[in-house]
Amino acid sequence: xxxxxxxxxxxxxxxxxxxxxVATTLLMAALALTLSFLGAAPTGTVGVGxxxxxxxxxxxxxxxxxxxxxLLLSFDAVVGEIDRGTMTLLLSYPVARWQVLIGKFxxxxxxxxxxxxxxxxxxGVALAMSGSEIGPESWRAFAAMIGSSVLLGAAFTAMGYxxxxxxxxRGTAAGIAVAIWLVLVLLYDMALLGLLVADxxxxxxxxxxxxxxxxxxxxxxxxxxxxxxxxxxQFAGTAGLAAQVQVSASVLLAVLAxxxxxxxxxxxxxxxxxxx
Amino acid sequence: xxxxxxxxxxxxxxxxxxxxxxxxxxxDLAAGECVAMVGHNGAGKSSLIKxxxxxxxxxxxxxxxxxxxxxxxxxxxxxRQVGFLPESVAFHPSMTGRETLDFYARLKRVSRxxxxxxxxxxxxxxxxxxxxxxxxxxGMRQRLALAQALLGGPKVLFLDEPTTGxxxxxxxxFYEIVRxxxxxxxxxxxxxxxxxxxxxxxxxxxxxxxxxKVADGSLATLRGLAQLPVRIRLTLPSGEIVETACANDDKVxxxxxxxxxxxxxxxxxxxxxxxxxxxxxFLRREAAE
Numbered sequence: 001x002x003x004x005x006x007x008x009x010x011x012x013x014x015x016x017x018x019x020x021x022v023a024t025t026l027l028m029a030a031l032a033l034t035l036s037f038l039g040a041a042p043t044g045t046v047g048v049g050x051x052x053x054x055x056x057x058x059x060x061x062x063x064x065x066x067x068x069x070x071l072l073l074s075f076d077a078v079v080g081e082i083d084r085g086t087m088t089l090l091l092s093y094p095v096a097r098w099q100v101l102i103g104k105f106x107x108x109x110x111x112x113x114x115x116x117x118x119x120x121x122x123x124g125v126a127l128a129m130s131g132s133e134i135g136p137e138s139w140r141a142f143a144a145m146i147g148s149s150v151l152l153g154a155a156f157t158a159m160g161y162x163x164x165x166x167x168x169x170r171g172t173a174a175g176i177a178v179a180i181w182l183v184l185v186l187l188y189d190m191a192l193l194g195l196l197v198a199d200x201x202x203x204x205x206x207x208x209x210x211x212x213x214x215x216x217x218x219x220x221x222x223x224x225x226x227x228x229x230x231x232x233x234q235f236a237g238t239a240g241l242a243a244q245v246q247v248s249a250s251v252l253l254a255v256l257a258x259x260x261x262x263x264x265x266x267x268x269x270x271x272x273x274x275x276x
Numbered sequence: 277x278x279x280x281x282x283x284x285x286x287x288x289x290x291x292x293x294x295x296x297x298x299x300x301x302x303x304d305l306a307a308g309e310c311v312a313m314v315g316h317n318g319a320g321k322s323s324l325i326k327x328x329x330x331x332x333x334x335x336x337x338x339x340x341x342x343x344x345x346x347x348x349x350x351x352x353x354x355x356r357q358v359g360f361l362p363e364s365v366a367f368h369p370s371m372t373g374r375e376t377l378d379f380y381a382r383l384k385r386v387s388r389x390x391x392x393x394x395x396x397x398x399x400x401x402x403x404x405x406x407x408x409x410x411x412x413x414x415g416m417r418q419r420l421a422l423a424q425a426l427l428g429g430p431k432v433l434f435l436d437e438p439t440t441g442x443x444x445x446x447x448x449x450f451y452e453i454v455r456x457x458x459x460x461x462x463x464x465x466x467x468x469x470x471x472x473x474x475x476x477x478x479x480x481x482x483x484x485x486x487x488x489k490v491a492d493g494s495l496a497t498l499r500g501l502a503q504l505p506v507r508i509r510l511t512l513p514s515g516e517i518v519e520t521a522c523a524n525d526d527k528v529x530x531x532x533x534x535x536x537x538x539x540x541x542x543x544x545x546x547x548x549x550x551x552x553x554x555x556x557x558f559l560r561r562e563a564a565e
Contacts, residue, residue, distance in 0.1 A: 002382070002385075003382075003383060006379065006382045006383060007383075010368070010371075010379055013370075013371070013375075014368060014370055014371075017370035017371075018370055084366045085362060085364055085365070085366035086366045086367065086368060088326075088331060088362050089360065089362050089365070089366070089424075090383075091329075091331055092329045092331065092355065092358065092360040092362075093355060093380065093383045093384055094351075094352035094353070094355040094356045094383065094384060094385070095352070095383055096349060096352070275292075275331075275332045275333070276326070276331045276332065
């Protein structure tokens with residue numbers, strides 16, 4: 001446990017020193033604040049919960065941005081250290097390989113969590129200070145959005161680690177990371193949409209569609225945030241979808257957690273067999 | 277010295293793809309012994325060290341370090357007693373010297389109180405210790421590398437090309453540290469291709485070539501094995517230099533003959549074959565086989 005914390009702390013300090021933490025936090029805060037103020041514009045003066053609007057726009061932002069940040073942070077984690085020669089020395093110490101991998105992952109996940117909580121939290125504070133009435137239900141939805149964003153970031157960090165242990169070359173690892181982002185964040189939904197249109201509802205039923213959505217962490221995150229809370233789904237235009245989705249919020253969270261654990265476990269197995 | 281060797285390598289081979297990095301090597305290292313492993317690049321020195329560290333597993337054969345298998349998951353008690361200085365040492369550039377040593381001390385579960393003494397021992401100034409490793413010169417990095425290898429007073433020390441890039445003064449203090457460790461009972465395995473500087477440092481020399489061990493023994497033993505001629509350089513009173521050579525066994529008789537029967541001399545110089553020449557000889561012999 002101590003070893004894990006030592007390695008994780010080193011990773012966090014590295015992140016602080018090379019300005020990763022600062023840059024990510026500022027980026028998240030700037031985008032979150034922009035969206036929370038601009039996002040209120042369409043609602044005009046009607047005075048409905050601006051938090052819900054912000055949640056809708058922030059979750060869309062998270063889906064694009066957070067996986068990218070997580071992958072950029074993690075693709076170099078293993079292959080880069082082997083390349084620079086720091087891994088050889090580290091592994092000659094009394095540390096197990098899984099400890100190195102999990103410790104580094106915890107450090108990177110902490111950086112993502114810190115940036116997300118602080119960045120999005122800034123938007124929450126701004127909303128609270130703007131003086132509009134915000135109910136406890138809305139705050140719960142906002143907190144759930146931040147929590148699930150951290151989980152989504154951790155899932156893509158884990159995938160970045162898998163890419164990093166899979167190959168011997170940093171360039172290849174970077175390529176795989178970009179491919180993961182392209183496929184899961186951009187292409188998957190388009191392909192799904194195309195499938196639905198082409199199929200015309202003949203073979204793809206609701207159950208299969210749910211399964212396909214769960215197979216992608218970005219979609220699980222979207223479903224969780226846009227259909228999980230009634231007040232949010234009204235603004236997201238997903239109220240109809242929400243009625244159709246038979247997957248409960250806890251299942252969606254479990255799927256996200258699975259997307260953290262599975263790539264990480266696979267990476268740990270691969271890394272323990274690796275000949276450095 | 278104890279009877280059981282601290283490191284025992286038995287019939288070890290390591291294959292990467294089709295290429296053998298190490299082939300059927302047997303090697304025993306005892307406590308309090310400083311062994312130099314020589315061989316040019318790709319001779320299998322670093323591969324053998326990685327095997328002994330448990331970073332890689334042998335394709336064939338077995339390795340015991342301090343009585344256990346170093347590649348075993350439960351080998352952390354072995355690794356706590358092993359120090360390693362890698363060939364081209366790399367540290368995290370954004371950490372200071374002190375943070376680096378603290379980090380490694382924590383991983384080795386060694387008290388950090390001794391770190392100041394370690395810095396002093398390897399000659400890193402307190403001002404340098406506070407600076408980031410990214411600003412260090414090669415010599416300072418190498419000192420830091422030695423400091424981390426010495427953490428916790430290791431029983432086994434692997435030094436892979438430890439003196440490349442060090443100035444002569446630093447090299448001397450480096451070997452002084454190695455000598456005192458050896459005298460305290462540490463097994464030291466030194467890899468180098470700077471052969472001449474190993475003379476007088478190592479108790480034993482192991483010559484590696486293309487993954488095989490081609491010679492193993494003390495410098496004197498290797499000289500006997502190599503049967504290289506000893507050169508005798510005679511300076512005549514006129515300043516003229518005459519060189520002659522004889523077998524090592526005939527050295528004394530030849531010298532006596534020169535002194536008694538030869539011409540008047542200003543100086544006699546006996547040149548033993550250097551480690552470089554012996555190394556070249558063993559490689560030639562290996563190639564001829």
